[in-house]
Amino acid sequence: MRLTIKALGWTIILLWIFTLALPVSVAFSLMKLAEGRNLGIQEPTFMLSNGNISISMPIYVNNTGFYDISEAGVKIRIGKADKTIVTLYRDLPNIPAGQMVNTSCILTASLTDFFQKDCTLLTEDANLNVNAALHFRVAYAIAFNVAQNFSTRWGAPFHNLTYILAYDGATHTFSFSISFNNHAFFPLSGPFEIRLYNSSNYEIGKTSLYLDVPSGEFFQETVDVAVDPLGVTNRVLIRMFFADLHVLETEWILP
C-alpha cells in the first residue's frame, strides 16, 4: 500500500507541475506571437457578386510560439437594435508551431437574406451594431475569444425612394417618375420591377428596367406601365421589386 501511496503522490506532483506550467507557457507563447511582425491583417476588400456580398481580409500569422494554434475562426454578427440580421462565420486553418500561414478570411452573406430580415434597410439609412469576434485555441487546451462591439452606419441602396405617379385614362398607362439615392457602399445593378395590382389583388400590369447605379449616385427615371383597362379599380396597389427583394408597397387612389 505504501508503494501505491508513493506512486499516487508522485503522479499528483507531476500533474500539478504540468497543470501550472501549461498556462504560464501558453502566456509566453502568445507573448512571443504578439511581438514583432508575426501577426498581420491587411485592409478588407468588399465584393458583390450573384447577390452575395463578400468581405475578404488577407491574414498572415507566423507562429513563433511553442504550441499549435487550432480552432481559429472569425465570427461577425450584424444586428439592428436587438435583432440579429446576419451572422457570418469563417474557420481559419490550423497554425502549427514554428510555421507561417498566409490565408484569406472570406466572409460571405446573401444580400437577399440580409434584406429579408429587415426590409427597411433597403430604403432607410440606419445604425447597425456589429460584434466581431476572433476565436482560437492554444496547445489544444486553452481557448481564447476576443470580441468587440461597435456601431457602423448603414447606407440604404434605395435611400429616399420617391415616385410621382400619373394615370392616363385614354391610353390606360401609369407613368412613374422614380428617384432615389444609392447610399450603399456597393453599386446597384439588376432588374427593378414595378407591379400594379387592383383592389382584388389581381395583377393588372408590370414593367421592369435594368438598374446600374454606382455607389453614392442619384438615380431618376420615368417609366410607363400599361395596364389591363378592365382590371383597373379606384385603388391600385403598387409593389416595387429589386431582383427578388420587395422594396416598396404602397397604395394609390385614382383621382
Added chain:
Amino acid sequence: MSELEPKPDRRRFSFRVARAFLITAAYAVFWLIIWFLTSTLLASFPEYQKLFSVIALGLLFFTFAIALAEGTIYKYILKIIRAFFLIAYLTYATNSGVLKVSFENLVFTVEFVPLLALMIVINLLEIAKGLLQAIEFAAHSPKD
C-alpha cells in the same frame, strides 16, 4: 484520578500548536507574495479580491488544522476535505473553466475546461491518496 492515568501533556500540545502556527505563517507569507504578484495583473477579473481571500484563508486554515492533527487519522480526513474544498472552489471561481473580462467595448474570454478537468482529477487522486493513507494509518495503529 489514579496515578497510573497519563496526565495531559500540555507542553507537547503547545509545541504542536506553535509548530502548526509557524507552518501556517510560512504559507501565509507565500500567499502574500502570490497576492503581490497577481493583484495588479488580475485585478480586472470580477471578484478577484474576494475569491483570492477565500482560497488563501481556506488553505491556510487547512494547513493549520493538518499540522495540528499530525500523527492522528484526522490529518488524512482533513486532507480529503481539503481536496473536496478545492474541487468546489476551482469549479466556482473559474466559472466552470470560462473566464470573461470586459474592457469597454472589448470582451476577452478564456476557456480552459480541459485544464480544470485535470485539476479536478488531481484532487480526486488526492482524495484516493488520503483514503489509502487513512486506511494504512488505521491498520498500523495499536488497538485499545
